[in-house]
Amino acid sequence: MQKNDFIELVIEDISTEGAGIGKYDGMTFFIKDAIIGDRILAKIIKLKKTYGYARLMEIKEASPYRVEPRCIYARSCGGCQIQEMDYQSQLEFKQRKVRGNLIRLGGFKESEIDQLMEPIVGMDYPFAYRNKAQFPVGVNAKGEIVTGFYAGRTHTIIANTNCALGAAVNEKILQNVLTYMKETNTSAYDEKTGKGLVRHILIRYGFDSKEIMVCLIINGRKLPSADVLVGKLCTINGMKSISINRNQEKTNVILGNETTTIWGEPTITDTLYLRNTEDFSRLEEHTSYQISPQSFYQVNPVQTEKLYSLALAYAGLTGKETVWDLYCGIGTISLFLARHAKQVYGVEIIPQAIEDARKNARLNHISNTVFFVGKAEEVLPAFYEKEKTASDVNADMCHPDVIVVDPPRKGCDEKCLATMLKMQPEKIVYVSCDSATLARDLKVLCAGGYEVKRVRAVDQFGMTVHVESVVLMQYCGK
Structure with a gap:
């Protein structure tokens, strides 16, 4: 060969x-x-x-599991990897993926994992679920301004304003932005030369509130004829926030550090509801969140409600517990927990996210949360070492009842894991977007005296290979 x-x-x-x-x-x-x-x-x-x-x-x-993809660009676009597979087979694949990583990388026995793993939580409708999308802007071979998604493993734009995974309103927004750019001769950014103005179009949509945010990421200080863009976008029902974000660096990072609202409010609001984890029906309890262009907010709100409700159920709170929420973002999980705990402490590296978390606590009239800015792997160890020797040591903070972690794909830092083991909470609830790093971290925690009690995968990203997981660990001693 x-x-x-x-x-x-x-x-x-x-x-x-x-x-x-x-x-x-x-x-x-x-x-x-x-x-x-x-x-x-x-x-x-x-x-x-x-x-x-x-x-x-x-x-x-053709395989008996093969289906006709809904999107004509499914094969060329890098967004969906498995749209040509029927949905039930997708769920089975994701369940096997989590199981396989726990066995291969976590060192768990097959019989043990098969007892611990619960059925994957699928979606009722695995399309049109994304409440956030970031569309690159460029020029095609004919010199026309286009937007869409990058082809797999490239930065070549597949022109498409009607993504099957996005909110239906996205298409009208994108068409209006493209029309504005053509009418005002506003240029598209060229990655090769570093010239051109509009780099990306960021859209957020509140599935519960129906509020819309549009943010143009630009390679400059000012958007020409901004009133023309505002006039076009304001005709769309639900439009609440229009802003520009400045990113003049030659980088693949989408958002810059400076955002200016040019019309409406700087945030939109959306609401997540607690769900019954037996049948995942909605309950009356809910939490609202203010979301800015930079906010981390799960992109699939329906599945997020299920995921966070599972995390809360795994924590088993009675109202007497002290909880740490690491990698807390804008406080999405923290505020879910706070209604059922005595005190919740959140840690997040992004200052704007912590500011949003504090605002969200006030928005929901929640007073039993405290949020810290910094890396979890730095804040937690520094805090623990300081407090454990202080004369007025806060025993509850040093030895919480529950620690919840929802880290990025790289998983938890070694220092963070080591401090969690020193704090020795009764329970650790680990929410993961990468089952490989999850398996690696569970191996460390198990070596430190914890046992995995429950594992459940949640399909947050239908038509893609990605899957979320939530794990309950309990301290059993070394």
Whole structure:
């Protein structure tokens, strides 16, 4: 075998990144856009010692799990990796992904994980669920201004204003922004030269409030003829906030540090409801949040309600507990917990997020929360070392009843994990967006005296390979 050879094989599995996995002549191949059960013709594009990569050329016999994708750009766009797989098969894949990582990377026994894992929480309708989208702006081969999403593993824009995963109102907003740019000769940013003005269009939509935010990220200080843009966007029902964010750095980071509201309010408001974790029906208890362009707020509000309700149920609060919420963002989980705890302490690295968390506490008339700015791996150890030797030591803060963590994809820092073990809470509730780093961190916590009691995956990102998980750990002693 060599590069550019054609091979015929059957797809037997899917990688954690969503590529089909098949074997040919004893070698494992990864083929994007192929799903389990497909018999395909593929072209070898790269060979390693024991595995290779190939490009799907023809589907000889379609898998029984293959469906027609809703979006015509599903194969070329980098946003959806598994839209061509039926939804039930997607859920099964994600359950296996979490299970496999816990066994392979966490060192758990298969029989143990099979007892601990509960059924994955799927979506009733796995489309049009995103309340936030960031659309890059550029120029196509004809010199026309376009917006859409990047093709997989590239920065080539697939022109598309009607994403199947986004809110329906996005299309009208994008069309209005493009029309404004053409009418006012406002340029699109060019990544290669670093010139041009409009880099991205950020849209947030409140599924409960129906409020809309639009933020243009620009490579400059001022947006020309801003009144024209405002006039077009204000015709859309629910528009509440229009702003510009300045990012003049030559970087892949989307948002800069400076945002100016040019019309309306600097935030929109949305509400999340507590759910019954038996059937996930909505309950009356709810929490509202003010959301800015920079705020971290889960993109799938329906599933977020289920995820946070599970985290609260796992914490088992009675109203007497002290809780730390690490990587707390704008206080989404903290405020869910605060209604059922004696005191909640939140930690987040982004100052604006902590400011938003404090505002959100006041918005909901919640007074039993305290929020700290800083890295969890720095704030928690420094606080613990200081307080444990203080004459007026706060024992509840040093030895909380529950610690909740919801870290970024890289997982928890080693120092943070070490301090959690020193604090020795009765329970740790770990919310994770990456089951690989989750498995790694659970291994550390288990070595420190904790046992995993419950695990449940939640599908926050239908049509993609990503999956959230929530885990309950209990201290059992070394």
